Amino acid sequence: MLHDFLQKPQTRFGLILIGLFLAVAVLGPLLCPWAPDAVDETSLLIPPSRAHWMGTDQLGRDVLSRLMAGARISLTIGFVVVLIATAVGIFIGATAGYFGGALDAILMRLVDIALCFPVMFLILSVIAVLEPSTANIILILGLTGWMGQARLVRAEVLSLKNRDFVLLARSYGASHSRIILRHLVPNAAGPVIVAAIFGVAGAILAEASLSFLGLGIQPPTPSWGNMLADARSTLGVAWWQSLFPGGAIFLILAALNSLGESARASLMAERSSGE
Amino acid sequence: MIIFLAKKVAQMVPVLLGITIISFFVIHLAPGRPADALTELNPKVSLEVRDRLQKLYGLDRPLWVQYGDWLSRMVRMDFGASFADGRRVVPKILETLPVTLLINLASLLLILGIGVPLGALCAIKKGSWIDRSVSTILFLLFAAPTFWLALLLMDAIGVKLGWLPVFGIKSIDFAYLSWPQKFIDVARHLVLPVGISAISSLAGISRYVHQNMIQTLQQPFILACRSRGLPERLVIYRHGLRNALLPIITILGLSVPGLVSGSVIFESIFAIPGTGRLFYASVMARDYPVIMALLVLAAVLTLLGNLLADIGYGLADPRIRYPKNAA
Secondary structure: OOHHHHOOHHHHHHHHHHHHHHHHHHHHHHHOOOOOOOOOOOOOOOOOOOOOOOOOOOOOOOOHHHHHHHHHHHHHHHHHHHHHHHHHHHHHHHHHHHHHHHHHHHHHHHHHHHOOOOHHHHHHHHHHHHHOOOOHHHHHHOOOOOHHHHHHHHHHHHHHHHHHHHHHHHOOOOOOOHHHHHHHHHOOOHHHHHHHHHHHHHHHHHHHHHHHHHOOOOOOOOOOHHHHHHHHHHHHHHHHHHHHHHHHHHHHHHHHHHHHHHHHHHHHHHHHHOO | OOOHHHHHHHHOOOOHHHHHHHHHHHHHHHHHHHHHHHHOOOOOOOOOHHHHHHHOOOOOOHHHHHHHHHHHHOOOOOOOOOOOOOOOHHHHHHEEEEEEEEHHHHHHHHHHHHHHHHHHHHHHHEEEEEEEHHHHHHHHHOOHHHHHHHHHHHHHHHOOOOOOOOOOOOOOHHOOHHHHHHHHHHHHHHHHHHHHHHHHHHHHHHHHHHHHHHHHHOOEEEEHHHHHOOOOHHHHHHHHHHHHHHHHHHHHHHHHHHHHHOOOHHHHHHOOHHHHHHHHHHHHHOOHHHHHHHHHHHHHHHHHHHHHHHHHHHHOHHHHHHHHHHH
8 A cells, every 4th residue: 555655656756856855954054055144245146157056146145055044944834834733633623523512513613713714814914913933933824724634633533433443442441532542543644644745835835925925934044935035126137036946945845746646646545445 | 495594694603703803812912012003113202192092092991892892893894994094994995906806807717717628628538648738737837836936927028028017007107098008008917917826726726627527427427328328528518517517616605705805925026006915014014903804804705705605506506405314
Protein backbone atom coordinates (compact mmCIF):
# COMPACT_ATOMS: atom_id res chain seq x y z
CA MET A 1 0.00 0.00 0.00
CA LEU A 2 2.61 2.50 1.13
CA HIS A 3 4.93 1.04 -1.48
CA ASP A 4 2.42 1.72 -4.28
CA PHE A 5 1.97 5.25 -3.01
CA LEU A 6 5.70 5.92 -3.01
CA GLN A 7 6.05 4.49 -6.54
CA LYS A 8 3.70 7.05 -8.09
CA PRO A 9 5.42 9.81 -10.09
CA GLN A 10 3.20 12.46 -8.47
CA THR A 11 4.35 11.35 -5.02
CA ARG A 12 7.98 11.36 -6.07
CA PHE A 13 7.77 14.78 -7.68
CA GLY A 14 6.22 16.17 -4.51
CA LEU A 15 8.56 14.47 -2.05
CA ILE A 16 11.75 15.30 -3.95
CA LEU A 17 10.88 18.98 -4.30
CA ILE A 18 9.73 19.29 -0.70
CA GLY A 19 12.93 17.54 0.41
CA LEU A 20 14.97 20.00 -1.59
CA PHE A 21 13.23 22.98 -0.05
CA LEU A 22 13.65 21.49 3.43
CA ALA A 23 17.35 20.97 2.78
CA VAL A 24 17.71 24.60 1.70
CA ALA A 25 15.77 25.74 4.75
CA VAL A 26 17.92 23.73 7.15
CA LEU A 27 21.31 24.25 5.49
CA GLY A 28 20.50 27.71 4.15
CA PRO A 29 22.91 29.76 6.27
CA LEU A 30 25.79 27.42 5.29
CA LEU A 31 25.02 27.62 1.56
CA CYS A 32 24.12 31.31 1.32
CA PRO A 33 26.63 33.03 -0.98
CA TRP A 34 25.92 36.41 0.68
CA ALA A 35 24.42 37.56 3.95
CA PRO A 36 20.67 37.87 3.29
CA ASP A 37 20.33 41.37 4.72
CA ALA A 38 23.71 42.80 3.69
CA VAL A 39 22.97 46.13 2.01
CA ASP A 40 25.44 47.05 -0.73
CA GLU A 41 24.89 50.42 -2.39
CA THR A 42 27.51 49.68 -5.05
CA SER A 43 25.45 46.82 -6.52
CA LEU A 44 21.84 47.93 -6.74
CA LEU A 45 19.45 46.05 -9.04
CA ILE A 46 22.09 43.93 -10.77
CA PRO A 47 20.53 41.40 -13.18
CA PRO A 48 21.29 37.70 -12.64
CA SER A 49 25.06 37.24 -13.07
CA ARG A 50 27.80 34.88 -11.97
CA ALA A 51 28.24 36.65 -8.62
CA HIS A 52 24.50 37.07 -8.00
CA TRP A 53 22.69 34.11 -9.60
CA MET A 54 19.28 35.68 -9.10
CA GLY A 55 20.37 39.32 -9.18
CA THR A 56 20.12 41.92 -6.42
CA ASP A 57 17.25 44.07 -5.16
CA GLN A 58 16.94 47.85 -4.81
CA LEU A 59 19.11 47.81 -1.67
CA GLY A 60 21.80 45.68 -3.31
CA ARG A 61 20.87 42.57 -1.33
CA ASP A 62 21.43 39.19 -3.00
CA VAL A 63 18.06 37.74 -4.09
CA LEU A 64 19.19 34.10 -3.91
CA SER A 65 20.44 34.47 -0.33
CA ARG A 66 17.22 36.16 0.72
CA LEU A 67 15.23 33.44 -1.01
CA MET A 68 17.07 30.79 1.01
CA ALA A 69 16.52 32.65 4.27
CA GLY A 70 12.87 33.08 3.27
CA ALA A 71 12.50 29.34 2.71
CA ARG A 72 13.25 28.72 6.37
CA ILE A 73 10.57 31.16 7.48
CA SER A 74 7.91 30.09 5.00
CA LEU A 75 8.33 26.38 5.67
CA THR A 76 8.45 26.83 9.45
CA ILE A 77 5.25 28.83 9.32
CA GLY A 78 3.58 26.32 7.00
CA PHE A 79 4.33 23.33 9.22
CA VAL A 80 3.77 24.92 12.63
CA VAL A 81 0.48 26.47 11.53
CA VAL A 82 -0.81 23.11 10.35
CA LEU A 83 0.36 21.47 13.56
CA ILE A 84 -1.71 23.94 15.58
CA ALA A 85 -4.72 23.78 13.27
CA THR A 86 -4.68 19.97 13.22
CA ALA A 87 -4.35 19.69 16.99
CA VAL A 88 -7.26 22.05 17.57
CA GLY A 89 -9.28 20.38 14.81
CA ILE A 90 -8.73 16.89 16.22
CA PHE A 91 -9.58 18.02 19.74
CA ILE A 92 -12.82 19.75 18.77
CA GLY A 93 -13.86 17.26 16.10
CA ALA A 94 -13.22 14.18 18.24
CA THR A 95 -14.94 15.69 21.28
CA ALA A 96 -18.00 16.63 19.23
CA GLY A 97 -18.26 13.32 17.42
CA TYR A 98 -17.58 11.13 20.43
CA PHE A 99 -19.82 12.75 23.02
CA GLY A 100 -22.55 13.88 20.62
CA GLY A 101 -25.70 15.57 21.91
CA ALA A 102 -25.70 19.20 23.00
CA LEU A 103 -21.90 19.44 23.09
CA ASP A 104 -21.76 18.29 19.48
CA ALA A 105 -24.44 20.80 18.46
CA ILE A 106 -22.65 23.69 20.17
CA LEU A 107 -19.22 22.83 18.78
CA MET A 108 -20.51 22.36 15.25
CA ARG A 109 -22.37 25.68 15.38
CA LEU A 110 -19.05 27.20 16.43
CA VAL A 111 -17.48 25.69 13.30
CA ASP A 112 -20.35 27.05 11.18
CA ILE A 113 -19.83 30.52 12.64
CA ALA A 114 -16.08 30.45 12.09
CA LEU A 115 -16.55 29.28 8.50
CA CYS A 116 -18.83 32.21 7.71
CA PHE A 117 -16.01 34.73 7.81
CA PRO A 118 -14.04 35.14 4.61
CA VAL A 119 -10.61 33.91 5.73
CA MET A 120 -8.66 36.94 4.54
CA PHE A 121 -11.08 39.37 6.24
CA LEU A 122 -10.90 37.46 9.51
CA ILE A 123 -7.11 37.23 9.47
CA LEU A 124 -6.69 40.90 8.61
CA SER A 125 -9.09 41.98 11.36
CA VAL A 126 -7.14 40.02 13.94
CA ILE A 127 -3.88 41.44 12.63
CA ALA A 128 -5.31 44.93 12.98
CA VAL A 129 -5.72 44.08 16.64
CA LEU A 130 -2.38 42.35 17.28
CA GLU A 131 1.06 43.33 16.05
CA PRO A 132 2.21 41.39 12.98
CA SER A 133 5.07 39.46 14.57
CA THR A 134 6.07 35.99 13.34
CA ALA A 135 4.60 34.31 16.43
CA ASN A 136 1.31 36.19 16.02
CA ILE A 137 1.08 35.29 12.33
CA ILE A 138 1.52 31.61 13.19
CA LEU A 139 -1.07 31.82 15.94
CA ILE A 140 -3.63 33.62 13.78
CA LEU A 141 -3.24 31.30 10.81
CA GLY A 142 -3.38 28.26 13.10
CA LEU A 143 -6.48 29.43 14.92
CA THR A 144 -8.36 30.33 11.72
CA GLY A 145 -7.54 27.08 9.92
CA TRP A 146 -8.83 24.24 12.14
CA MET A 147 -12.48 24.10 11.01
CA GLY A 148 -12.02 21.74 8.09
CA GLN A 149 -10.04 19.29 10.20
CA ALA A 150 -12.66 19.42 12.95
CA ARG A 151 -15.46 18.48 10.54
CA LEU A 152 -13.36 15.72 9.04
CA VAL A 153 -12.39 14.18 12.37
CA ARG A 154 -15.96 14.40 13.64
CA ALA A 155 -17.27 12.52 10.60
CA GLU A 156 -14.60 9.83 11.02
CA VAL A 157 -15.29 9.45 14.73
CA LEU A 158 -19.04 9.19 14.09
CA SER A 159 -18.49 6.33 11.66
CA LEU A 160 -16.02 4.56 13.95
CA LYS A 161 -17.39 4.98 17.44
CA ASN A 162 -19.85 2.08 17.33
CA ARG A 163 -17.50 -0.37 15.64
CA ASP A 164 -16.72 -3.60 17.48
CA PHE A 165 -13.13 -2.71 18.38
CA VAL A 166 -14.29 0.44 20.13
CA LEU A 167 -17.06 -1.39 21.97
CA LEU A 168 -14.52 -3.98 23.02
CA ALA A 169 -12.18 -1.32 24.39
CA ARG A 170 -15.09 0.18 26.27
CA SER A 171 -16.10 -3.17 27.72
CA TYR A 172 -12.58 -3.48 29.15
CA GLY A 173 -13.22 -0.24 30.97
CA ALA A 174 -11.03 2.05 28.86
CA SER A 175 -11.52 5.73 29.67
CA HIS A 176 -13.05 8.16 27.17
CA SER A 177 -9.76 9.89 26.55
CA ARG A 178 -8.01 6.56 25.99
CA ILE A 179 -10.66 5.42 23.52
CA ILE A 180 -10.44 8.70 21.63
CA LEU A 181 -6.66 8.94 21.57
CA ARG A 182 -5.72 5.28 21.15
CA HIS A 183 -8.56 3.91 19.07
CA LEU A 184 -10.48 6.63 17.25
CA VAL A 185 -7.93 9.27 16.27
CA PRO A 186 -5.32 6.84 14.84
CA ASN A 187 -8.01 5.30 12.63
CA ALA A 188 -8.94 8.74 11.33
CA ALA A 189 -5.32 9.52 10.46
CA GLY A 190 -5.57 9.03 6.68
CA PRO A 191 -7.92 11.89 5.78
CA VAL A 192 -6.38 14.10 8.46
CA ILE A 193 -2.93 13.71 6.92
CA VAL A 194 -4.25 14.43 3.42
CA ALA A 195 -5.97 17.58 4.68
CA ALA A 196 -2.81 18.56 6.56
CA ILE A 197 -0.71 18.40 3.37
CA PHE A 198 -3.07 20.80 1.62
CA GLY A 199 -3.13 22.81 4.84
CA VAL A 200 0.64 23.40 4.65
CA ALA A 201 0.20 24.73 1.12
CA GLY A 202 -2.63 26.99 2.27
CA ALA A 203 -0.63 28.34 5.21
CA ILE A 204 2.43 29.09 3.06
CA LEU A 205 0.24 30.94 0.56
CA ALA A 206 -1.55 32.83 3.33
CA GLU A 207 1.73 33.93 4.90
CA ALA A 208 3.04 35.06 1.50
CA SER A 209 -0.18 37.02 0.86
CA LEU A 210 -0.04 38.72 4.26
CA SER A 211 3.64 39.59 3.91
CA PHE A 212 2.92 40.89 0.42
CA LEU A 213 0.33 43.24 1.90
CA GLY A 214 2.89 44.36 4.49
CA LEU A 215 0.93 42.74 7.32
CA GLY A 216 2.95 39.54 7.67
CA ILE A 217 6.65 39.00 8.25
CA GLN A 218 8.15 42.46 8.75
CA PRO A 219 11.27 43.67 6.93
CA PRO A 220 14.23 43.39 7.15
CA THR A 221 13.49 39.70 7.86
CA PRO A 222 13.16 38.23 4.36
CA SER A 223 10.08 36.22 3.41
CA TRP A 224 8.93 35.30 -0.08
CA GLY A 225 5.89 37.48 0.36
CA ASN A 226 7.68 40.66 1.41
CA MET A 227 10.31 40.12 -1.31
CA LEU A 228 7.44 40.24 -3.82
CA ALA A 229 6.18 43.38 -2.12
CA ASP A 230 9.62 44.97 -2.66
CA ALA A 231 9.41 43.93 -6.31
CA ARG A 232 6.33 46.10 -6.81
CA SER A 233 8.42 49.27 -6.75
CA THR A 234 10.82 48.05 -9.46
CA LEU A 235 8.12 46.82 -11.81
CA GLY A 236 9.34 46.94 -15.41
CA VAL A 237 12.95 47.38 -14.24
CA ALA A 238 13.95 44.26 -12.36
CA TRP A 239 11.96 41.22 -13.48
CA TRP A 240 14.22 38.91 -11.43
CA GLN A 241 12.97 40.49 -8.25
CA SER A 242 9.44 39.17 -8.81
CA LEU A 243 10.16 36.05 -10.86
CA PHE A 244 12.28 34.13 -8.32
CA PRO A 245 10.47 34.61 -5.00
CA GLY A 246 7.11 33.97 -6.67
CA GLY A 247 8.62 30.98 -8.44
CA ALA A 248 9.67 29.55 -5.08
CA ILE A 249 6.12 29.85 -3.73
CA PHE A 250 4.78 28.34 -6.93
CA LEU A 251 7.15 25.33 -6.78
CA ILE A 252 6.50 24.50 -3.14
CA LEU A 253 2.73 24.80 -3.66
CA ALA A 254 2.89 22.58 -6.76
CA ALA A 255 4.94 20.00 -4.81
CA LEU A 256 2.54 19.99 -1.86
CA ASN A 257 -0.56 19.83 -4.07
CA SER A 258 0.91 16.98 -6.07
CA LEU A 259 1.77 15.01 -2.93
CA GLY A 260 -1.64 15.76 -1.43
CA GLU A 261 -3.55 14.67 -4.50
CA SER A 262 -1.54 11.50 -4.80
CA ALA A 263 -2.17 10.70 -1.13
CA ARG A 264 -5.87 11.40 -1.51
CA ALA A 265 -6.14 9.11 -4.53
CA SER A 266 -4.33 6.31 -2.67
CA LEU A 267 -6.57 6.77 0.36
CA MET A 268 -9.73 6.61 -1.74
CA ALA A 269 -8.50 3.52 -3.57
CA GLU A 270 -7.71 1.83 -0.27
CA ARG A 271 -11.07 2.66 1.25
CA SER A 272 -13.10 1.51 -1.73
CA SER A 273 -11.17 -1.79 -1.94
CA GLY A 274 -11.38 -2.40 1.82
CA GLU A 275 -15.17 -2.20 2.04
CA MET B 1 -39.44 22.01 0.56
CA ILE B 2 -40.91 24.52 3.01
CA ILE B 3 -39.95 22.43 6.03
CA PHE B 4 -36.49 22.00 4.53
CA LEU B 5 -36.18 25.78 4.14
CA ALA B 6 -37.58 26.59 7.58
CA LYS B 7 -35.02 24.27 9.16
CA LYS B 8 -32.17 25.94 7.30
CA VAL B 9 -33.33 29.43 8.30
CA ALA B 10 -33.78 28.40 11.93
CA GLN B 11 -30.21 27.10 11.97
CA MET B 12 -29.00 30.44 10.69
CA VAL B 13 -30.18 32.48 13.69
CA PRO B 14 -27.63 31.34 16.32
CA VAL B 15 -24.89 31.45 13.70
CA LEU B 16 -25.82 35.03 12.88
CA LEU B 17 -25.65 36.02 16.52
CA GLY B 18 -22.31 34.27 16.91
CA ILE B 19 -20.94 36.16 13.94
CA THR B 20 -21.80 39.53 15.44
CA ILE B 21 -20.40 38.60 18.85
CA ILE B 22 -17.10 37.37 17.43
CA SER B 23 -16.65 40.36 15.12
CA PHE B 24 -17.39 42.79 17.90
CA PHE B 25 -15.17 41.33 20.55
CA VAL B 26 -12.20 40.45 18.36
CA ILE B 27 -11.89 44.07 17.34
CA HIS B 28 -12.72 45.70 20.62
CA LEU B 29 -10.23 43.80 22.73
CA ALA B 30 -7.55 45.52 20.69
CA PRO B 31 -4.77 47.32 22.51
CA GLY B 32 -4.58 50.10 19.91
CA ARG B 33 -7.47 52.39 20.68
CA PRO B 34 -8.92 54.36 17.78
CA ALA B 35 -8.54 57.51 19.84
CA ASP B 36 -4.79 56.80 19.72
CA ALA B 37 -4.84 56.81 15.95
CA LEU B 38 -6.64 60.14 15.95
CA THR B 39 -4.23 61.78 18.35
CA GLU B 40 -0.93 60.04 17.59
CA LEU B 41 -0.09 62.41 14.77
CA ASN B 42 -0.54 65.34 17.06
CA PRO B 43 1.66 65.08 20.17
CA LYS B 44 0.19 68.26 21.62
CA VAL B 45 -3.18 66.64 22.18
CA SER B 46 -3.72 66.38 25.90
CA LEU B 47 -5.07 63.41 27.80
CA GLU B 48 -8.21 65.45 28.31
CA VAL B 49 -8.90 65.62 24.58
CA ARG B 50 -8.22 61.92 24.28
CA ASP B 51 -10.75 61.18 26.99
CA ARG B 52 -13.29 63.37 25.26
CA LEU B 53 -12.79 61.47 22.02
CA GLN B 54 -13.21 58.18 23.84
CA LYS B 55 -16.44 59.38 25.39
CA LEU B 56 -17.70 60.68 22.07
CA TYR B 57 -17.42 57.20 20.58
CA GLY B 58 -18.74 55.54 23.73
CA LEU B 59 -15.48 53.67 24.14
CA ASP B 60 -15.38 54.22 27.89
CA ARG B 61 -18.46 52.17 28.64
CA PRO B 62 -18.36 48.41 29.41
CA LEU B 63 -17.96 46.21 26.34
CA TRP B 64 -21.31 44.46 26.64
CA VAL B 65 -23.16 47.80 26.73
CA GLN B 66 -21.29 48.87 23.60
CA TYR B 67 -22.17 45.56 21.97
CA GLY B 68 -25.89 45.80 22.77
CA ASP B 69 -25.92 49.35 21.51
CA TRP B 70 -24.11 48.43 18.31
CA LEU B 71 -26.33 45.39 17.70
CA SER B 72 -29.56 47.36 18.00
CA ARG B 73 -28.25 50.01 15.59
CA MET B 74 -26.92 47.35 13.23
CA VAL B 75 -30.33 45.72 12.89
CA ARG B 76 -31.49 49.11 11.56
CA MET B 77 -28.52 49.09 9.14
CA ASP B 78 -26.88 51.93 11.04
CA PHE B 79 -23.18 51.15 11.35
CA GLY B 80 -22.21 54.58 12.63
CA ALA B 81 -19.56 56.88 11.24
CA SER B 82 -16.05 56.08 10.09
CA PHE B 83 -13.29 57.05 12.53
CA ALA B 84 -11.09 58.02 9.62
CA ASP B 85 -13.14 60.75 7.93
CA GLY B 86 -16.35 60.95 9.94
CA ARG B 87 -18.54 59.83 7.03
CA ARG B 88 -21.39 57.35 7.49
CA VAL B 89 -20.22 53.76 7.03
CA VAL B 90 -23.05 52.50 4.83
CA PRO B 91 -22.71 55.02 1.96
CA LYS B 92 -18.94 54.67 2.22
CA ILE B 93 -19.24 50.93 1.59
CA LEU B 94 -21.96 51.32 -1.02
CA GLU B 95 -19.84 53.58 -3.21
CA THR B 96 -17.07 50.96 -3.42
CA LEU B 97 -19.55 48.23 -4.29
CA PRO B 98 -20.20 48.79 -8.05
CA VAL B 99 -16.52 48.44 -9.03
CA THR B 100 -16.01 45.28 -7.03
CA LEU B 101 -19.27 43.81 -8.26
CA LEU B 102 -18.44 44.60 -11.89
CA ILE B 103 -14.99 43.03 -11.71
CA ASN B 104 -16.11 39.93 -9.87
CA LEU B 105 -19.17 39.30 -12.05
CA ALA B 106 -17.08 39.62 -15.20
CA SER B 107 -14.50 37.26 -13.81
CA LEU B 108 -17.16 34.78 -12.65
CA LEU B 109 -18.62 34.71 -16.17
CA LEU B 110 -15.17 34.02 -17.61
CA ILE B 111 -14.51 31.31 -15.05
CA LEU B 112 -17.76 29.46 -15.77
CA GLY B 113 -17.62 30.06 -19.51
CA ILE B 114 -14.13 28.64 -19.86
CA GLY B 115 -13.66 26.45 -16.80
CA VAL B 116 -16.76 24.27 -17.12
CA PRO B 117 -16.34 23.28 -20.80
CA LEU B 118 -12.63 22.71 -20.26
CA GLY B 119 -13.22 20.39 -17.32
CA ALA B 120 -15.96 18.49 -19.16
CA LEU B 121 -13.79 18.17 -22.26
CA CYS B 122 -10.94 16.64 -20.27
CA ALA B 123 -13.31 14.15 -18.64
CA ILE B 124 -14.85 13.09 -21.96
CA LYS B 125 -11.46 12.74 -23.63
CA LYS B 126 -10.01 11.08 -20.56
CA GLY B 127 -6.44 9.92 -21.11
CA SER B 128 -6.00 11.63 -24.47
CA TRP B 129 -3.23 14.15 -25.15
CA ILE B 130 -5.77 16.96 -24.81
CA ASP B 131 -6.71 15.79 -21.34
CA ARG B 132 -3.11 15.37 -20.27
CA SER B 133 -1.85 18.72 -21.52
CA VAL B 134 -4.86 20.71 -20.29
CA SER B 135 -4.78 18.96 -16.93
CA THR B 136 -1.08 19.71 -16.50
CA ILE B 137 -1.56 23.38 -17.35
CA LEU B 138 -4.49 23.62 -14.94
CA PHE B 139 -2.47 21.92 -12.22
CA LEU B 140 0.30 24.47 -12.65
CA LEU B 141 -2.12 27.41 -12.70
CA PHE B 142 -3.75 26.05 -9.56
CA ALA B 143 -0.41 26.26 -7.73
CA ALA B 144 0.62 29.70 -9.02
CA PRO B 145 -0.05 32.46 -6.46
CA THR B 146 -2.35 35.02 -8.10
CA PHE B 147 -0.45 38.06 -6.90
CA TRP B 148 2.69 36.63 -8.46
CA LEU B 149 0.96 36.11 -11.82
CA ALA B 150 -0.40 39.62 -11.47
CA LEU B 151 3.07 41.07 -10.91
CA LEU B 152 4.62 39.16 -13.82
CA LEU B 153 1.87 40.15 -16.25
CA MET B 154 1.85 43.75 -15.07
CA ASP B 155 5.59 43.83 -15.64
CA ALA B 156 5.45 42.24 -19.09
CA ILE B 157 2.19 43.47 -20.63
CA GLY B 158 1.60 46.64 -18.66
CA VAL B 159 5.02 48.20 -18.18
CA LYS B 160 7.42 46.65 -20.75
CA LEU B 161 5.02 46.46 -23.69
CA GLY B 162 2.77 49.26 -22.46
CA TRP B 163 -0.31 47.59 -23.95
CA LEU B 164 -2.58 47.97 -20.96
CA PRO B 165 -2.85 50.30 -17.97
CA VAL B 166 -1.88 48.67 -14.67
CA PHE B 167 -3.34 50.98 -12.02
CA GLY B 168 -6.85 52.07 -11.13
CA ILE B 169 -9.96 51.79 -13.24
CA LYS B 170 -9.87 55.00 -15.28
CA SER B 171 -7.33 57.32 -16.89
CA ILE B 172 -6.53 60.81 -15.59
CA ASP B 173 -8.30 62.48 -18.51
CA PHE B 174 -11.39 60.30 -18.02
CA ALA B 175 -13.75 63.25 -17.49
CA TYR B 176 -12.93 64.68 -20.92
CA LEU B 177 -13.61 61.47 -22.87
CA SER B 178 -16.74 60.80 -24.92
CA TRP B 179 -19.06 57.97 -23.87
CA PRO B 180 -17.67 55.22 -26.11
CA GLN B 181 -14.13 56.30 -25.20
CA LYS B 182 -15.04 56.12 -21.51
CA PHE B 183 -16.33 52.61 -21.99
CA ILE B 184 -13.15 51.53 -23.77
CA ASP B 185 -11.00 53.21 -21.14
CA VAL B 186 -12.64 51.33 -18.26
CA ALA B 187 -12.59 48.09 -20.25
CA ARG B 188 -8.85 48.45 -20.90
CA HIS B 189 -8.22 49.01 -17.19
CA LEU B 190 -10.23 45.91 -16.32
CA VAL B 191 -8.56 43.42 -18.69
CA LEU B 192 -5.63 42.58 -16.42
CA PRO B 193 -7.43 42.38 -13.06
CA VAL B 194 -10.42 40.46 -14.43
CA GLY B 195 -8.30 38.17 -16.57
CA ILE B 196 -5.87 37.26 -13.83
CA SER B 197 -8.46 36.70 -11.15
CA ALA B 198 -10.35 34.48 -13.62
CA ILE B 199 -7.27 32.48 -14.55
CA SER B 200 -6.53 31.55 -10.98
CA SER B 201 -10.05 30.45 -10.04
CA LEU B 202 -10.65 28.82 -13.39
CA ALA B 203 -8.22 26.03 -12.57
CA GLY B 204 -10.13 25.14 -9.40
CA ILE B 205 -13.56 25.01 -11.06
CA SER B 206 -12.32 23.17 -14.07
CA ARG B 207 -10.59 20.46 -12.05
CA TYR B 208 -13.74 20.13 -9.97
CA VAL B 209 -15.99 19.67 -13.01
CA HIS B 210 -13.44 17.23 -14.42
CA GLN B 211 -13.56 14.97 -11.37
CA ASN B 212 -17.34 15.18 -11.11
CA MET B 213 -17.80 14.33 -14.75
CA ILE B 214 -15.54 11.29 -14.52
CA GLN B 215 -17.44 10.05 -11.49
CA THR B 216 -20.80 10.68 -13.14
CA LEU B 217 -19.85 8.83 -16.29
CA GLN B 218 -19.09 5.76 -14.18
CA GLN B 219 -22.59 5.69 -12.66
CA PRO B 220 -24.99 2.83 -13.47
CA PHE B 221 -27.55 5.15 -15.08
CA ILE B 222 -25.02 6.12 -17.73
CA LEU B 223 -24.44 2.46 -18.47
CA ALA B 224 -28.22 2.07 -18.69
CA CYS B 225 -28.42 4.93 -21.21
CA ARG B 226 -25.68 3.38 -23.31
CA SER B 227 -27.27 -0.07 -23.18
CA ARG B 228 -30.52 1.44 -24.45
CA GLY B 229 -28.57 2.49 -27.51
CA LEU B 230 -28.75 6.27 -26.99
CA PRO B 231 -26.31 8.18 -29.16
CA GLU B 232 -23.09 8.98 -27.27
CA ARG B 233 -23.72 12.71 -27.67
CA LEU B 234 -27.02 12.48 -25.77
CA VAL B 235 -25.54 10.22 -23.11
CA ILE B 236 -22.74 12.63 -22.40
CA TYR B 237 -24.44 16.00 -22.69
CA ARG B 238 -28.03 15.38 -21.64
CA HIS B 239 -27.48 12.74 -19.00
CA GLY B 240 -23.87 12.99 -17.95
CA LEU B 241 -23.07 16.70 -17.98
CA ARG B 242 -26.35 17.77 -16.42
CA ASN B 243 -25.76 15.58 -13.42
CA ALA B 244 -22.10 16.47 -13.17
CA LEU B 245 -22.95 20.18 -13.09
CA LEU B 246 -25.28 19.96 -10.07
CA PRO B 247 -22.53 20.74 -7.55
CA ILE B 248 -21.75 23.93 -9.50
CA ILE B 249 -24.88 25.36 -7.87
CA THR B 250 -23.13 25.08 -4.52
CA ILE B 251 -20.06 26.83 -5.87
CA LEU B 252 -22.21 29.65 -7.23
CA GLY B 253 -23.85 30.06 -3.84
CA LEU B 254 -20.47 30.10 -2.13
CA SER B 255 -19.18 32.76 -4.51
CA VAL B 256 -21.86 35.28 -3.48
CA PRO B 257 -19.87 36.80 -0.59
CA GLY B 258 -16.74 37.01 -2.75
CA LEU B 259 -18.65 39.00 -5.38
CA VAL B 260 -19.25 41.75 -2.90
CA SER B 261 -16.31 41.60 -0.52
CA GLY B 262 -13.84 41.44 -3.37
CA SER B 263 -10.25 40.47 -3.08
CA VAL B 264 -8.09 42.48 -0.72
CA ILE B 265 -4.87 41.52 -2.51
CA PHE B 266 -6.14 42.09 -6.02
CA GLU B 267 -7.62 45.45 -5.36
CA SER B 268 -4.50 46.60 -3.58
CA ILE B 269 -2.18 45.41 -6.41
CA PHE B 270 -4.17 47.10 -9.14
CA ALA B 271 -5.19 50.09 -7.01
CA ILE B 272 -8.87 49.40 -7.64
CA PRO B 273 -11.10 51.54 -5.42
CA GLY B 274 -13.35 48.63 -4.41
CA THR B 275 -14.57 47.02 -1.21
CA GLY B 276 -11.44 44.92 -0.67
CA ARG B 277 -9.22 47.97 -0.68
CA LEU B 278 -11.57 49.85 1.63
CA PHE B 279 -11.23 46.94 4.05
CA TYR B 280 -7.45 47.00 3.78
CA ALA B 281 -7.30 50.76 4.35
CA SER B 282 -9.63 50.42 7.35
CA VAL B 283 -7.48 47.68 8.87
CA MET B 284 -4.39 49.87 8.48
CA ALA B 285 -6.18 52.83 10.12
CA ARG B 286 -7.93 50.75 12.82
CA ASP B 287 -11.22 52.16 11.59
CA TYR B 288 -13.39 49.88 13.74
CA PRO B 289 -16.86 50.84 12.47
CA VAL B 290 -15.90 50.12 8.85
CA ILE B 291 -14.04 46.89 9.71
CA MET B 292 -16.96 45.61 11.76
CA ALA B 293 -19.54 46.55 9.16
CA LEU B 294 -17.61 44.81 6.37
CA LEU B 295 -16.82 41.76 8.50
CA VAL B 296 -20.46 41.31 9.51
CA LEU B 297 -21.77 42.00 6.01
CA ALA B 298 -19.38 39.49 4.47
CA ALA B 299 -20.30 36.82 7.01
CA VAL B 300 -24.03 37.43 6.58
CA LEU B 301 -23.63 37.21 2.82
CA THR B 302 -21.82 33.91 3.26
CA LEU B 303 -24.81 32.64 5.21
CA LEU B 304 -27.21 33.89 2.54
CA GLY B 305 -25.04 32.35 -0.17
CA ASN B 306 -25.20 29.00 1.60
CA LEU B 307 -28.96 29.31 1.85
CA LEU B 308 -29.25 30.19 -1.84
CA ALA B 309 -27.08 27.20 -2.70
CA ASP B 310 -29.32 24.93 -0.62
CA ILE B 311 -32.45 26.30 -2.27
CA GLY B 312 -30.97 26.02 -5.75
CA TYR B 313 -29.78 22.52 -5.10
CA GLY B 314 -33.15 21.55 -3.65
CA LEU B 315 -34.94 22.92 -6.72
CA ALA B 316 -32.60 21.16 -9.14
CA ASP B 317 -32.35 17.83 -7.38
CA PRO B 318 -35.48 16.20 -5.85
CA ARG B 319 -33.29 13.79 -3.90
CA ILE B 320 -32.24 16.69 -1.68
CA ARG B 321 -35.75 18.08 -1.35
CA TYR B 322 -37.23 14.81 -0.17
CA PRO B 323 -34.62 13.05 1.91
CA LYS B 324 -35.28 9.34 2.37
CA ASN B 325 -35.54 9.47 6.15
CA ALA B 326 -38.00 12.39 6.16
CA ALA B 327 -41.10 10.23 5.72
